[in-house]
Each structure stands twice: as C-alpha cells, then as structure tokens.
Amino acid sequence: MKTNPIVPYLFEKNIAFPNILVKTRFGNVHLKSLIQNKRIIIYTNPSELIPKTKKEKERFELALKQLKELNYHLIGFSKNSFEEHLFSINWLNSQLEDYLVFPIFYQPQNEAKKTLEEILSKKILIDSPIYFIDKAGNAQSILNGDVLKEKGLENIVEFASKMVLTNQSFNNPNFALKN
Template identity: 70%
Template sequence: MKTNPITNSLGSKNIAFPNVIVKTRYGNVNLKSIIENKRIIICTNPSELIPKTKEGRNRFELALKQLKKLNFHLIGFNKNTFEEHLFSVNWLNSHMEDFLVFPIYYLPKNEVKKNLEEMLSKEILIDNPIYFIDKSGITQYILNGDDIKSKNLESIVELASKMVLSDQNFANSINSLEN
C-alpha cells in the first residue's frame, strides 16, 4: 500500500517551536516544559473550532477522542479578545469530559508567530496557523487555519493520522514477518 506524501503548507519544516512563556493558574511556565516528549497540535484560535450545534459537538468530541488515540495533545492559544478566551475555556470545561479538556492560553500578541517569523527569516502570511509538533519540540507541519477545510477538528485529526502512519517503520515489520 502506498500513501500520499504529506505536504507542508508553508514549505518549511523541522523548525524548533519557540519557547514562549504561557500563563497558567500556577504561574508563568515555559511552553517547552509542557510539550516536551509529546506530540502536540497547537491551534492559534481554538474558539473557532467550538461547534454551534449538538451534531457539531458530537463530531468535535469524537475528533478529540481520535486525537487521544493517536497520542496527540491539543493546546490552544487565543489571540483575540479576553472575552473570546473565557468563552472557549468555559465552553470546553462545561461540555467535554475531563479527559478531553485541553489547555487554552491567552496570548494576545501572537508571540509564537512573531518568533517563528524571526526563525524563518520570513513573514508567515497565515493569521491562524495550526502547528503540528513532534516529540522533540520541532514543528513538522503548519496548516492554514484560515482555510475553511483546515479549520475543523476532523481535518486536524486526518493530518495527525497521516503523520502517525508516515512515522511507522514498515520495513522492520516486514523483516520480522519473514524471519
């Protein structure tokens, strides 16, 4: 079986994700300490992912469960208003089971994008990027969160599952079957 290669929407990959400071209820924490040794997906505007209908909520919950099965952790960075941030956090805590709740931080200055632009030496033209980060803290893919196809959690799960498949080493499995 041959799979299609995963393409990166910005054309660059293997970029160390910036170690921004996030505010938690326990104080300020370096993001690297939260994401180390985990596969992470960072949405820069998670309030746009929140469903409006009961059917949407069921699809959202199913997608979160699929991300958990794929061993991905979701983190949100709200960059718009603080009211929007509170709405996202309150909705998530009110409508999802505890094991599906993911952290959402308020970063109004979009420091991640600024730091990545400095590291890339070019401007990121996406307003709401979605970052896929591997276990070593390296940005592997950046989706365009402004694109209507990428803006839903099902699309994010689809790319995450492709990433898991591309990480598999099928040659070792075939060799062990032949022995």
C-alpha cells in the same frame, strides 16, 4: 499520479518550535516544559472550534477522542479578545468530559508566529496557523487555519493520522501486523 506533499513548503526541515512563556493558573511556564516528549497540535484561535449544535458537539467530541487515540495533545492559543478566551475555556470545562478538555492559553501577541518568522527570516502569511509539533519539540507542519476546510477538527484528525503513518518505522524488527 501526483500526490500533495504532507509537509507544506514552509517547513522543508523540522524547525524547533519557540519556547514561549505561557500563563497558567499555577504561574508562568515555558511551553517546552508542557510539550516535552509529546506530539502536539497547537490550534490558534480555538474559539472557532466551539460547536454550535448538538450534532457538531458530537462530531467535536469524536474528533477529540480520535486525536487522543493517535496520541496527539491539543493546545489552544487564543489570539483575540480576552472575553473570547474565557468563553472558550468555560465552554470546554462545562461541556466536555475531563479527559477531553485541553489547555488554552491567552496569546494576544501571537508570540509563536512572530518568533517563527524571525527564525525563518520570512513572514508567515497565515493569521491563524495550526502547528503540528513532534516529540522533539520541532514544528513538522503548519495548516492554514484561515481556510475553512483546513481548520475543521475532522481535517486535523485526518492530517494527524497521516503524520503518524509518515513517522512510522516499518524497519523495526519488533513491528508486526496483527490479523
């Protein structure tokens, strides 16, 4: 039986995620200071995540809770219009409980993608990449956010759970299964 690799062809090795400058309400900070020692998912164009129905909102909230349980932090990079960016922020802040709200930064130039292309010496042919960053600040994987199936939050939760299992150390003598 052949299985699909968890890490796409683009990242055969972990590559340091660019330490780009992001604008916050407290001033400009480097991304590394925000993601240090955390598992991060960077979602390009988070306005696509905003649910349109009550049922979609319930699934969205459940997926955010599952990501929290997996110890992943979600960050959004808005790459389209500033109005779309503001809509996303306003919706999150008004519709979600505080512990589920995640930061969204306005990055119209898509600096992360440009810098990674320079590091890799090849063009990333994805307009809206979804990055999985490990605790060391390395990009472990990219999902294709241009594909409807891959950009859904439920798919991201499923992929994140596979990443957590892949990174488990079962050789640890303190590891025990509880029945």
